[in-house]
Amino acid sequence: MQLLSTILIALVALEHLYILWLEMFAWTTRGRQTFKSLPAELFEPTKALAANQGLYNGFLAAGLIWSLLITDPQWHTNVATFFLGCVIVAGVYGALTAQRSIFFVQALPALIALLFVLITHSV
Template identity: 35%
Template sequence: MTVIGLVLAGLAAALHVFIFYMESIAWTSPRARATFGTTSEEAEVTKSLAFNQGFYNLFLAVAVIIGILCVSGGAAEVGYTLVLAGVGSMLAAAFVLLFSNADLVASAIKQGIFPFLAVVMLVLGIAM
């Protein structure tokens, strides 16, 4: 189960790298505006906020990736700690999104499904 959990954590990290790209690099592009439901004017006004938030997502992904590498390299305690801290934070952020705006349920599910499944599989795998 831990291998499946690590794969799911890797998918969560990859998604958060993509979110970093959309928020920090492509925020004002038509694709990002359509994805996040912002107008051109709103995107310009919120550009610095999105830039910062994108890096938050990138740093969570980096923690998960380093954790996966640590587990693979034999430092299981450090690795699982990093992975669970990273995907746990991703999952918590998805819950914040869900409870802050009921219209964003689909976005919260997309953001939170891989972290949720990773946490479940890792906790079960580590406990066994």
């Protein structure tokens, strides 16, 4: 169960590292292919805004990776719970305000990972 929890946290962290890369470094190239609902002329003027969002995703990934490096079980659980909770809140907010699919892409994987973290800690 612990291994599965670790893998799920790592996957959520990797997803947010990918989002960091996409929003900070590939917004005007790969971003256009990923976010097809946005008009093409918006990518260049919103480059700085996307980079800012990417930076926040990087902080989420860093926190999740940090949680994987903590050897104390209680602190690992606390830090993982906090950062997975942040991802869930951001994903729900994004789904409500921007695009519904954000819930399934970001919030749901973090929610599943959080459930496994809590189940592993309670065992």
